[in-house]
Amino acid sequence: MTITTPEATSTATSDRRVVAFSPIPSPRELLAELPLTDRRAEVVARDREEIAAIIAGRDDRMIVVVGPCSVHDPEAALDYARRLAPLAAEYADTLKIVMRVYFEKPRTTVGWKGLINDPGMDETYDVERGLRTARRLLLDVIDLGLPVGCEFLEPTSPQYIADTVAWGAIGARTTESQVHRQLASGLSMPIGFKNGTDGNVQVAIDGAQAAAAPHVFFGVDDAGRGAVVQTSGNEDCHIILRGGTPGPNYDAASVTAAVAALANAGQSPKVMVDCSHANSGKDHERQAVVAVEVANEFAARRAAGEPVRLSGVMLESFIEPGNQPVPSDADGRAALVYGKSVTDKCMGWDASVDVLQALARAAR
Numbered sequence: 252m253t254i255t256t257p258e259a260t261s262t263a264t265s266d267r268r269v270v271a272f273s274p275i276p277s278p279r280e281l282l283a284e285l286p287l288t289d290r291r292a293e294v295v296a297r298d299r300e301e302i303a304a305i306i307a308g309r310d311d312r313m314i315v316v317v318g319p320c321s322v323h324d325p326e327a328a329l330d331y332a333r334r335l336a337p338l339a340a341e342y343a344d345t346l347k348i349v350m351r352v353y354f355e356k357p358r359t360t361v362g363w364k365g366l367i368n369d370p371g372m373d374e375t376y377d378v379e380r381g382l383r384t385a386r387r388l389l390l391d392v393i394d395l396g397l398p399v400g401c402e403f404l405e406p407t408s409p410q411y412i413a414d415t416v417a418w419g420a421i422g423a424r425t426t427e428s429q430v431h432r433q434l435a436s437g438l439s440m441p442i443g444f445k446n447g448t449d450g451n452v453q454v455a456i457d458g459a460q461a462a463a464a465p466h467v468f469f470g471v472d473d474a475g476r477g478a479v480v481q482t483s484g485n486e487d488c489h490i491i492l493r494g495g496t497p498g499p500n501y502d503a504a505s506v507t508a509a510v511a512a513l514a515n516a517g518q519s520p521k522v523m524v525d526c527s528h529a530n531s532g533k534d535h536e537r538q539a540v541v542a543v544e545v546a547n548e549f550a551a552r553r554a555a556g557e558p559v560r561l562s563g564v565m566l567e568s569f570i571e572p573g574n575q576p577v578p579s580d581a582d583g584r585a586a587l588v589y590g591k592s593v594t595d596k597c598m599g600w601d602a603s604v605d606v607l608q609a610l611a612r613a614a615r
């Protein structure tokens with residue numbers, strides 16, 4: 252790899268704060284090395300269609316996006332996928348289970364930005380290894396029969412992985428960003444826009460509306476060249492209620508308000524509820540309470556013959572409950588607890604099984 256230093260490229264006014272440029276393989280090269288294959292492509296396309304049908308109200312199952320807050324150990328993530336796959340098959344008549352396989356973490360200020368950015372959690376930022384590890388894991392998860400859900404954060408990273416992804420999210424910190432709305436307009440899978448960290452739901456509705464429109468913007472092509480990107484717009488967008496600074500927003504009044512605002516904007520009057528983040532007060536044990544509450548509302552409305560307003564839920568779940576700090580040195584990395592989040596607190600596996608069962612019961 253040739254690292255270009257600013258001395259080689261800078262002028263008196265450019266790159267004064269850039270330390271280095273480190274080239275990485277083009278998307279085309281990585282996809283050739285780790286191909287999706289026709290068989291997996293069929294599976295991804297079918298999963299995307301099913302998820303889009305639920306969002307549009309043509310399929311009355313519930314989407315459940317469940318998995319770790321972030322992937323830091325691909326082995327543990329695959330172990331989790333092996334546990335989840337049989338449940339996804341068992342509940343397939345009522346739930347469309349999608350595994351959260353999140354590689355890009357938006358930070359409130361600074362912190363570890365995820366496996367693609369720093370796969371060793373050692374500040375070596377081996378992005379090439381991160382991309383390769385991420386893509387390998389995505390293919391392995393698909394091979395277990397699970398659809399994959401990712402948050403898209405870096406505007407060019409989707410070129411390396413998006414062909415494998417059945418559902419995507421734009422996070423609370425970027426939902427108002429034009430760059431991310433443009434990106435979503437060209438992505439091939441359904442996309443959920445989170446409400447803002449301040450609790451503003453309208454920005455998510457605006458995001459979904461902006462992403463449904465065609466856009467022209469700067470990007471890179473699959474050879475990694477700078478390119479003008481023209482998109483046709485993504486009609487399969489929806490909003491995700493994740494709570495905010497003022498508190499949770501999964502209660503009936505908040506959902507009613509969001510559904511009314513969606514109808515006003517001409518969008519599908521259905522919401523996904525993120526049971527974690529500000530809806531749980533970042534308390535992983537509260538996620539189960541939130542999930543059961545929203546699922547009961549789902550069941551009650553359906554039983555009363557009223558329109559169902561919930562298209563899905565999101566859960567942060569891993570093998571062990573809680574979280575642990577991102578290690579700061581090699582000793583810390585060696586002492587990491589297997590299957591435990593290094594970002595937000597997650598429900599442990601046993602609690603997750605109970606919640607999935609409760610959701611399936613409610614949806615039935």
Ligand SMILES: O=C[C@H](O)[C@H](O)COP(=O)(O)O
Pocket residue numbers: 320356357358359360361362528594595
């Ligand atoms: O979901 C993960 C976190 O909530 C998000 O990345 C923000 O994390 P931070 O506030 O710890 O930076």
Ligand SMILES: C=C(OP(=O)(O)O)C(=O)O
Pocket residue numbers: 320353357402421422423424445493525528
């Ligand atoms: C960062 C996340 O959520 P939010 O954008 O809602 O904070 C996440 O789901 O990992």
